[in-house]
Amino acid sequence: MNTIKPVFAESGTLEVFLGIDVGSVSTNVAALDKHKNVIAESYVLTRGRPIEAIQEGMQIVKDALPVNAKVRGVGTTGSGRQLAGVVAGADIVKNEITAHAVAALHFVEGVHTIIEIGGQDSKIIILRHGVVTDFAMNTVCAAGTGSFLDRQASRLGIRIEEFGNLALRSKSPVRIAGRCAVFAESDMIHKQQIGHSLEDITKGLCQALVRNYLNNVAKGKEIRPPIVFQGGVASNVGMKQAFEEALGHEVLIPKYHKVMGAIGAAILAQDAVGEQGKTNFRGFDGVMRNYKTTGFECDGCSNRCEIVEILVEGNIVARWGSRCGKWDNVGMQDDRDAPGAAKSRPGRAHAAG
């Protein structure tokens, strides 16, 4: 969990734009002023409880903001962006490719390639002239993600924070099969058993992860500099070095590389709301309300869509998941404006939480 204190406080109102990025591993919140300076951030683990993670992250950011801060807009992104959009009252809900690209362009003008490696997925985004022209994601192979590195660090008995520095001290990195997590792990154990040093094994793992990324996620893409490396794994200096050696180019790591999706969402919110615009933000108190998620399978046709519902005090305030739009009528509307929102739905209930 990270927070920073506001870098400045203006007299009068400090206009703030919030971005929330809900992923399967972490939930990140960023607060930007109207000049797009980051004034507060939070990074909390999602732990399968996205609503609690959103609330915890928002509380951290609220506590870090000066008293004269006023939220003018909110954007959400990540796999839980729709949920976050409802909980916070988002002005814009955007996919993570767009949010990451917007944030990278903000910090590195003219960026051509974004390497993003998070806890459970990795992606590459190709930009030309400030526009996303191509992208690819890996959500299947564990060997190309941060959780794989975490697991190997734990197996080696080292803290993930030490991992990169150990790799930098390697004199003769071992070659570890990185095509799949199972092979990589057994190969690493074998290399450990025959006496290779921790330094050479950690460097070998970084190189294996980079090869995995370049052969799977980045396959067929032209990786042109400037190259920005973001996501939690960008903290690992061994990974930065391994990418630079493999690509033959400098790899840039933005200061806020862990929360770039949230920063992108905040910038998009500012654009969406505009200088004088009105925000849908529920307020920090509204975010802390007692939200519940439930769902059901629609039996209206053979698609059997999984419909997700969000409830506040028994009222459905949002619903999504239908391919035909049948259940989307509650949409993103604000429950304060819709006290009589539907309280029951046909279909087969299957979950509550």
Ligand code: SF4
């Ligand atoms: S939501 Fe629409 S598409 Fe999905 S199962 Fe129901 S009727 Fe079919």
